[in-house]
Amino acid sequence: xxxxxxxxxYSVQETLRDRLLLGLLAAGAILLLLVGLLAPMTLxxxxxxxxxxxxxxxxxxxxxxxxxxxxxxxxxxxxRGIWLTILTRPVTRVEYVFGRLLGLLCTLALALLGSALVxxxxxxxxxxGPVSGLGISLAYGFLEMSILAGLIFLFSTFSGFALTVxxxxxxxxxxxxxxxxxxxxxxxxxxxxxxxxTVFHWLLPHLEIFRVRDAIVGGAAPAPMEVLRSTxxxxxxxxxxxxxxxxxxxxxxIR
Amino acid sequence: xxxxVALRIEGLRKSYRVGLRRRIEVLRGLSLRVERGEVYxxxxxxxxxxxxxxxxxxxxxxxxxxxxxxxxxxxGTRGVxxxxxxxxxxxxxxxxxxxxEVLRFHRSLVGERVHSPRTRIDWLLEEFHxxxxxxxxxRALSRGTIQRLALASALMARPxxxxxxxxxxxxxxxxRHRVNEILLEQKRQGASMIIASxxxxxxxxxxxRLGVLSGGVIQREIDLRAExxxxxxxxxxxxxxxxxxxxxxxxxxxxxxTEGQAVCYRELAFDQAQDLLxxxxxxxxxxxxxxxxxRTMEAEILALIDQPDAAPPPPEDxxxxxxxxxxxxxxxxxxxxxxxx
Numbered sequence: 284x285x286x287x288x289x290x291x292x293y294s295v296q297e298t299l300r301d302r303l304l305l306g307l308l309a310a311g312a313i314l315l316l317l318v319g320l321l322a323p324m325t326l327x328x329x330x331x332x333x334x335x336x337x338x339x340x341x342x343x344x345x346x347x348x349x350x351x352x353x354x355x356x357x358x359x360x361x362x363r364g365i366w367l368t369i370l371t372r373p374v375t376r377v378e379y380v381f382g383r384l385l386g387l388l389c390t391l392a393l394a395l396l397g398s399a400l401v402x403x404x405x406x407x408x409x410x411x412g413p414v415s416g417l418g419i420s421l422a423y424g425f426l427e428m429s430i431l432a433g434l435i436f437l438f439s440t441f442s443g444f445a446l447t448v449x450x451x452x453x454x455x456x457x458x459x460x461x462x463x464x465x466x467x468x469x470x471x472x473x474x475x476x477x478x479x480x481t482v483f484h485w486l487l488p489h490l491e492i493f494r495v496r497d498a499i500v501g502g503a504a505p506a507p508m509e510v511l512r513s514t515x516x517x518x519x520x521x522x523x524x525x526x527x528x529x530x531x532x533x534x535x536x537i538r
Numbered sequence: 539x540x541x542x543v544a545l546r547i548e549g550l551r552k553s554y555r556v557g558l559r560r561r562i563e564v565l566r567g568l569s570l571r572v573e574r575g576e577v578y579x580x581x582x583x584x585x586x587x588x589x590x591x592x593x594x595x596x597x598x599x600x601x602x603x604x605x606x607x608x609x610x611x612x613x614g615t616r617g618v619x620x621x622x623x624x625x626x627x628x629x630x631x632x633x634x635x636x637x638x639e640v641l642r643f644h645r646s647l648v649g650e651r652v653h654s655p656r657t658r659i660d661w662l663l664e665e666f667h668x669x670x671x672x673x674x675x676x677r678a679l680s681r682g683t684i685q686r687l688a689l690a691s692a693l694m695a696r697p698x699x700x701x702x703x704x705x706x707x708x709x710x711x712x713x714r715h716r717v718n719e720i721l722l723e724q725k726r727q728g729a730s731m732i733i734a735s736x737x738x739x740x741x742x743x744x745x746x747r748l749g750v751l752s753g754g755v756i757q758r759e760i761d762l763r764a765e766x767x768x769x770x771x772x773x774x775x776x777x778x779x780x781x782x783x784x785x786x787x788x789x790x791x792x793x794x795x796t797e798g799q800a801v802c803y804r805e806l807a808f809d810q811a812q813d814l815l816x817x818x819x820x821x822x823x824x825x826x827x828x829x830x831x832x833r834t835m836e837a838e839i840l841a842l843i844d845q846p847d848a849a850p851p852p853p854e855d856x857x858x859x860x861x862x863x864x865x866x867x868x869x870x871x872x873x874x875x876x877x878x879x
Contacts, residue, residue: 286646286647289643289647296634296639297632297634300634300635300675301634360632363630364626364628364629364630365630365631367598367626367630368629368630368688368691369647370596370598371598371619371622371626372619373617373620373648374619374647536593538593538598538599
């Protein structure tokens with residue numbers, strides 16, 4: 284466990300050194316300030332527009348951090364052979380997978396918190412204040428993106444930078460449409476197509492259950508049972524992804 | 539009871555898939571052993587399979603046949619990795635971390651083997667001349683400094699066995715000398731080592747034995763300790779290039795090898811060398827140097843390394859041929875000026 288902790292700290296430290304993280308936070312602050320200042324153009328929906336954009340930006344910054352920093356650092360570690368100096372220490376491959384994955388999740392959490400802080404500061408500066416339910420929105424965003432992190436980790440065990448980004452984004456977007464696949468299976472008269480649609484529905488992550496931003500901006504919040512169910516689902520799906528990634532990683536030659 | 543052999547490889551086979559169906563066999567039954575406290579130099583051209591062997595030793599790659607034991611254990615276990623230090627070829631570290639952070643990270647991974655971590659890190663920084671770079675990020679370091687950092691982190695846990703892949707390649711002469719000294723000190727303290735290189739000169743100064751890896755097997759093993767004893771029986775005399783004509787007139791049967799501005803007469807028996815020295819001095823031929831003759835070995839090693847990889851390996855049950863006790867006459871091929879193969 285100690286070595287997993289060391290790898291988590293190392294992963295976070297490595298990512299935080301990247302200037303991209305600061306760049307993203309600065310870009311978000313500028314964007315939100317502009318939205319706050321250009322309030323007259325929102326035709327009376329200033330507050331809703333600001334919160335919509337603010338929460339969307341927090342969400343987007345998480346995705347960008349994962350796709351750019353997450354995939355890039357993992358890819359760089361493999362391509363340049365940095366992992367040779369790590370995996371020849373007394374670290375098992377399972378510890379490595381969990382350490383790096385948890386490190387990626389910690390970086391994601393920090394990026395989301397940083398973005399939320401920037402959003403809150405700008406919200407206070409513009410006199411609007413942050414939306415109530417920001418914490419729930421952050422938690423749901425984190426759960427959704429944890430699954431994206433798991434996908435990235437899984438695909439990076441057997442593919443290069445571009446293919447990892449492509450596959451992760453493809454599954455991520457398809458995951459938002461997985462409920463439609465079940466509807467398609469019910470509508471279609473072709474049993475093969477229906478069967479395939481059902482299989483894909485269960486294989487793909489159900490990411491729409493994490494989409495609570497609109498409800499939160501509208502003043503609603505998910506029920507506690509709903510929160511528990513979503514958390515359980517995210518953890519189970521992430522665990523399955525980590526298990527598959529570990530199984531692949533255990534079999535491969537490290538070069 | 540402590541295992542007397544630090545490293546034992548028997549019948550190791552490894553191939554890589556190239557394309558859909560084709561496979562290239564890199565190791566074809568490699569066998570070697572490194573005794574405790576011994577330094578084994580593994581010599582071979584690029585692509586001979588040195589790095590592949592080391593990756594298998596460290597549990598990074600799987601082999602198809604054969605057995606490997608490091609300090610009596612299977613490769614890749616946590617226990618063996620605590621006791622083995624490894625430096626890969628062309629090592630890399632996260633570019634954003636500083637030298638100190640990299641060493642702290644590696645210390646944390648081998649924590650139980652480092653009793654006074656701060657002192658150990660300070661010692662490594664000092665020994666490898668890294669002190670002035672301790673706060674500098676890896677991205678701002680030269681390749682040679684990164685190489686020294688990799689060697690320092692390999693020594694972090696006071697390893698009993700060191701596996702070093704081209705450890706001196708990127709180093710300047712001063713750093714090379716320093717690292718050689720550190721490796722010899724490790725040897726004096728009882729550490730065993732296997733060092734891969736394609737540069738003979740790198741290995742000669744620290745190794746007890748050399749193995750020439752070609753065609754996926756050890757083609758020859760050379761005991762450098764025995765060679766050193768043998769060398770005093772054969773001498774070489776070096777004279778300026780312009781004296782060659784004069785020597786040809788005196789000793790028409792003697793053939794020299796041109797080395798830059800000088801000509802070297804090798805493999806001379808002790809009495810013969812004394813006689814030549816006396817007669818040449820009397821004839822006014824200037825002598826640049828006289829010393830033990832080592833170049834025959836180099837020429838033969840070069841010839842072995844130069845063999846194509848497809849050369850048929852010896853049968854699996856037959857160990858690599860030892861270096862011949864009576865060495866044959868030197869190859870007619872002139873020895874290169876540089877020791878780089």
